[in-house]
Structure formats: structure tokens, C-alpha cells
Amino acid sequence: MNKIKLDRILVKNNRVDYYFSLNGKIQKYFNEKNNMFLEYNYDLSDIPESILAIPFVSNVIPLVWLTDTTLTVDQLDKSFFYCLTKVKQAYQRMFNKFEFKGDIKVNKIVNNQYVPEREAASLFSGGLDALTTFIRIKDKKPLLITEYGWHEDNIKYSEVWEADKKHVISFAEGHGLENILIQSNYGTFIKAKEVDADFSRKLGDTWWHGLHHSLAIISSAIPIAFKIKVKCLYIASSNSPAYPVACASDPTVDNEIRFGTGEVYHDGYELSRQDKVKVVTDYYSSNKEVINIRVCFKNEDNCCKCEKCLRTIFGILAEGQNPRDFGFEVPGDFSEYVKVALNNEVKFFTDTFIRMYWKVIQNRMRENSNYIKYSDILNWFLNYDFEGQRRKSLLKYRVTNFFPILKRKFSIRLRKILS
Known part of the structure; x- marks a missing residue:
């Protein structure tokens, strides 16, 4: 027992x-x-x-x-x-x-x-x-x-x-x-x-x-x-x-x-994540206060390339605000940077995350399009095909990393046999 x-x-x-x-x-x-x-x-x-x-x-x-x-x-x-x-x-x-x-x-x-x-x-x-x-x-x-x-x-x-x-x-x-x-x-x-x-x-x-x-x-x-x-x-x-x-x-x-x-x-259970983005951005922009939203809990600073960082960046954009005003130091050309980062990270997105977060952000950006700070992002993000891009990204990842993936799977199976 x-x-x-x-x-x-x-x-x-x-x-x-x-x-x-x-x-x-x-x-x-x-x-x-x-x-x-x-x-x-x-x-x-x-x-x-x-x-x-x-x-x-x-x-x-x-x-x-x-x-x-x-x-x-x-x-x-x-x-x-x-x-x-x-x-x-x-x-x-x-x-x-x-x-x-x-x-x-x-x-x-x-x-x-x-x-x-x-x-x-x-x-x-x-x-x-x-x-x-x-x-x-x-x-x-x-x-x-x-x-x-x-x-x-x-x-x-x-x-x-x-x-x-x-x-x-x-x-x-x-x-x-x-x-x-x-x-x-x-x-x-x-x-x-x-x-x-x-x-x-x-x-x-x-x-x-x-x-x-x-x-x-x-x-x-x-x-x-x-x-x-x-x-x-x-x-x-x-x-x-x-x-x-x-x-x-x-x-x-x-x-x-x-x-x-x-x-x-x-x-706050009654609020969606995008509702919360609006609460925070409305409050700090109206009060003219500086705030850094801490997203990467295992990093010293927001990395601006993981799913959670990107989700928050796009959520802030959808509310007509500048992510750089909220602790996201995105380098270089903003639109190009977030597009490359999103294409790289989308292979890890689950169906649940796409439905719960990303489609909601797309819809909010669509209805708030007149206030988006980086209007060039609208040209590609509003019709971004998450499922299709995920398939492409996964295929590329598997082809590029075929042998390391095979080696890792073999090691896991071997450990299970030996244990």
C-alpha cells in the first residue's frame, strides 16, 4: 500500500x-x-x-x-x-x-x-x-x-x-x-x-x-x-x-x-486573454505609465520569439498599441521580424492555442484595423493560415532535422527498454 x-x-x-x-x-x-x-x-x-x-x-x-x-x-x-x-x-x-x-x-x-x-x-x-x-x-x-x-x-x-x-x-x-x-x-x-x-x-x-x-x-x-x-x-x-x-x-x-x-x-476568469490585453493597454496608455509585461518566466527578459511572447505582441498590436511600449524590444523591421518569428514558431502551435488565442487576435485586429500602429502587418496577418503554415513549417523542420529526431527517438526507446 x-x-x-x-x-x-x-x-x-x-x-x-x-x-x-x-x-x-x-x-x-x-x-x-x-x-x-x-x-x-x-x-x-x-x-x-x-x-x-x-x-x-x-x-x-x-x-x-x-x-x-x-x-x-x-x-x-x-x-x-x-x-x-x-x-x-x-x-x-x-x-x-x-x-x-x-x-x-x-x-x-x-x-x-x-x-x-x-x-x-x-x-x-x-x-x-x-x-x-x-x-x-x-x-x-x-x-x-x-x-x-x-x-x-x-x-x-x-x-x-x-x-x-x-x-x-x-x-x-x-x-x-x-x-x-x-x-x-x-x-x-x-x-x-x-x-x-x-x-x-x-x-x-x-x-x-x-x-x-x-x-x-x-x-x-x-x-x-x-x-x-x-x-x-x-x-x-x-x-x-x-x-x-x-x-x-x-x-x-x-x-x-x-x-x-x-x-x-x-x-478574471470571465475575461479572454485578448480582453486582458485591452484592460492592461487601456489602463497604462490612458495613465501615461511605463510598464513592462513579463511574459518569458524562464528568461531574464522577453525573448520576443517564443509563442507566448508573439501571442502577446500580436494581442497588443490588435488593440492599436505599440508592443515596444510594453516591454517587447522587437529588433529591426517590425513587420518582417514578427512574420519570420511567427513562421518559425507556428510548428509548435496546438489546435487549442490557435483556436483560443490566435484566431481571437486575428478577429480583434480585423475589427480594430483602423487603429493598428503597423498597418503593413494587416496585409498578411489578417488572412494568415495557421494550420497550413504549421504543416509547411513542420515538414521543413522534420526534413532538416531528420537524423537528430531519429537519434532522439531511438535513445528514448532504448531508455524505456533498459528501465
Whole structure:
């Protein structure tokens, strides 16, 4: 039988380490050290163990349900413990072809009620979604929470994290707000590739996207939200009901999460991504404020050539604005650059992305054509055939990279045979 036991929570100043033991086949999904950690720019020593346990439970509970495992912890917050049933039900509805099992056993359930002293905290990356939520709740003077969860055994210098910190600290200072900064290994202490190998086909989604990331991100903020007595923790939406997709970050999941007296709100779900582009560009252009939208979360700056960068660039263009005014340093001839970049990247576009994002941008640019800053882009983009261009690009890619692709497939097959 699969078992996970949280053996010890060790707090030292602003860092908390979780040490756990494993029994059964579930051991294959974890790195050898059986340790998860979180480090904050706040002291943690006065936070109850029942609250500190929430991030660990949140990170492993989807795996518990996938693998029919029993998770044992000594103490857990009452509000959070009882919300888990609803979170599990939400996952079950989302992935209705797979039965979620497993259970959690808690020796002591603790009632951690408090009188809220701060109205809002917001998970803040500086990206389009987060900026939209900030604009919508800025009058609440939210605490801005930024996280980096990709450390491994310990914290190591990351240029990406340093760039993120610089950006969000500058943003907060400019608005008279306070930053909460969190570093962790929550993205690496579970072997996502191993989980995906066993479950992604059955679920139709990956571990990180479908089950893990939202609970990891939200729960890491909970100890500080509790310490500062926050009423509501906001997380910006990534999707919209116009194009429903299975995703760990969904209002049916996030809005069920509770801790102490605090709650979580999944903000902006009613808005499409293009709606959000309009919210952000309208706000900053009308206020004459300079803003850099952070899109490349694994790069120091926006690369201006990946799908997400290009999607945002074209979205800004469709609203009649100049992407260079929003942190996209596109070199050379703008129209020619984005056309070459799009033709190069389109081979990686999924049908869902084309439908959810790119066709919407095309339609918006068509209806807003009189206001487009780079009118020469209209000559080719309005009738750009995404599916046709994807086929051409894929064929060219496969012909050009035939032998490297063959070698990679052979290596993957060989590893599977040997394992």
C-alpha cells in the first residue's frame, strides 16, 4: 500500500523544511532526499505548525489521489482540511474518466481563526494575467506575492529569479506596495516526468499543468497570508469559459481553498486573454505609465520569439498599441521580424492555442484595423493560415532535422527498454 508521512517540519528563521517518508511504489515519483522547502523574506517562527503543513499537503495531495495513497500528517488547519474534499471533487469532475482515490489522516485538526487586517494579497508575476488582476484590485492595496519554485536540493543563484525580483520590487515601490518573495523546490521535488509517464495518457494532461501548479503556488503563499491576516488571496486566471480546458488553476478548484479565516479567489476568469490585453493597454496608455509585461518566466527578459511572447505582441498590436511600449524590444523591421518569428514558431502551435488565442487576435485586429500602429502587418496577418503554415513549417523542420529526431527517438526507446 502506498503511504506518505510528513515526519517533521523544521523552521529556521525565514525557511521551512518538510521531511517525509514513503512506502510503496509511490517512492518512484520523488527525489531521493524526501525534502521540500520554502524560503520567504519574512520570519516564520510564529506561524502554527498546522498552517505550515498546508504547502506540503497541497503539493502532494493530487499525487495521493492519483495513486490511491494514504497521507499522514500530525496537524492541519481545520478550514484547509475540510476544503480538500471539495478540491478533490473539482478534480474528479475535471478528469471524470479517472477515479481519484487516496486519503489523508490528521492526528490533530486545529481551528486557526483570525480577524482579517489586510483585505487582499495577490500572486504577482508581472505577466498579463497578474497585471489585469492588479488593475482590478489595486484600490485594495494588495500585498504582491512573487514565487520561484524551480530550485532543486537547495537555493542557487538564478538570473531569472533575480530579474523577476528586480521587476516586481520596482513595480511595488512605484505603487507604494509591499513585496512577499518566496523561493522553493516545489517544482522539482516530485519527478514530473515519472508521473507523466504513468498518468498523462489516462488524464489527457500533464502533472504540472493539470494537477499541480495552482495548489503549489497558492499554498506557498498561505503561511504569510495567515501571518499578516489577509482576508482574500487572489490568483489571476489563465483560461476563460469561452474555451474551457482542464487545468489545475481553475475557479472550481481555487475558489474552494480555505485557510484559517482566509479564502482564495480566482480572478478574471470571465475575461479572454485578448480582453486582458485591452484592460492592461487601456489602463497604462490612458495613465501615461511605463510598464513592462513579463511574459518569458524562464528568461531574464522577453525573448520576443517564443509563442507566448508573439501571442502577446500580436494581442497588443490588435488593440492599436505599440508592443515596444510594453516591454517587447522587437529588433529591426517590425513587420518582417514578427512574420519570420511567427513562421518559425507556428510548428509548435496546438489546435487549442490557435483556436483560443490566435484566431481571437486575428478577429480583434480585423475589427480594430483602423487603429493598428503597423498597418503593413494587416496585409498578411489578417488572412494568415495557421494550420497550413504549421504543416509547411513542420515538414521543413522534420526534413532538416531528420537524423537528430531519429537519434532522439531511438535513445528514448532504448531508455524505456533498459528501465
